[in-house]
Amino acid sequence: MCLGVPMKVVEIDGDMAVAEITGVRRSISLQLVEDVKVGDYVIVHAGFAIQVLDEAEAEETIRLLQEFGVQSG
Numbered sequence: 898m899c900l901g902v903p904m905k906v907v908e909i910d911g912d913m914a915v916a917e918i919t920g921v922r923r924s925i926s927l928q929l930v931e932d933v934k935v936g937d938y939v940i941v942h943a944g945f946a947i948q949v950l951d952e953a954e955a956e957e958t959i960r961l962l963q964e965f966g967v968q969s970g
Contacts, residue, residue: 900967901941902941914927914933916939919959930949
């Protein structure tokens, strides 16, 4: 099953970024979204950020993923 997960952007270098969820960091592409800043939350699917979302929604989704035992790494 494919699942997009919310991740916090912690570094940006051009169209690429490093995003983090529960201590796991991944390199992601920002080519599909605009105006992303360090500290923003994005939905990541297959290595691409596909949507920017607000912090409260991201944290609630992360909490639910953890509650259902979905692993981030």
